[in-house]
Amino acid sequence: QAAHSTPVSMCSTAMDDAMGDAVLRLLEVLLCPVEARVLGPGITREILYRVLTGEQGGAVRAALAQHSQFGKIGKALRRIHAGFSGELDVPTLAHEAGMSVA
Numbered sequence: 540q541a542a543h544s545t546p547v548s549m550c551s552t553a554m555d556d557a558m559g560d561a562v563l564r565l566l567e568v569l570l571c572p573v574e575a576r577v578l579g580p581g582i583t584r585e586i587l588y589r590v591l592t593g594e595q596g597g598a599v600r601a602a603l604a605q606h607s608q609f610g611k612i613g614k615a616l617r618r619i620h621a622g623f624s625g626e627l628d629v630p631t632l633a634h635e636a637g638m639s640v641a
Contacts, residue, residue: 549598558589611636 554562565582568574590599602613615636619627633640 549595549602552594555593558586558593561585561589611638 561582565579565586568578568582590596615632615638618632618635630640
């Protein structure tokens with residue numbers, strides 16, 4: 540997938556062998572606190588790289604970009620999670636995310 544293509548939507552995709560290997564290595568190092576502290580950050584960085592450059596990378600990058608439609612939705616979702624115990628209303632969420640109420 541091209542690095543700058545406009546994603547249509549995000550969907551579930553199968554893990555390739557490299558991603559599966561990285562996830563398995565992370566799960567294994569999490570069993571030992573020392574290995575988790577030393578090796579965990581590098582493996583996590585590898586997983587993030589593989590996500591961002593994988594089949595759904597364009598959609599994930601768009602979701603992380605504040606100016607895209609995915610980014611606006613992500614911003615609203617972060618606000619919902621942060622203020623879950625308080626009062627939330629759609630007009631305020633829409634305003635904060637730069638979206639219409641609809």
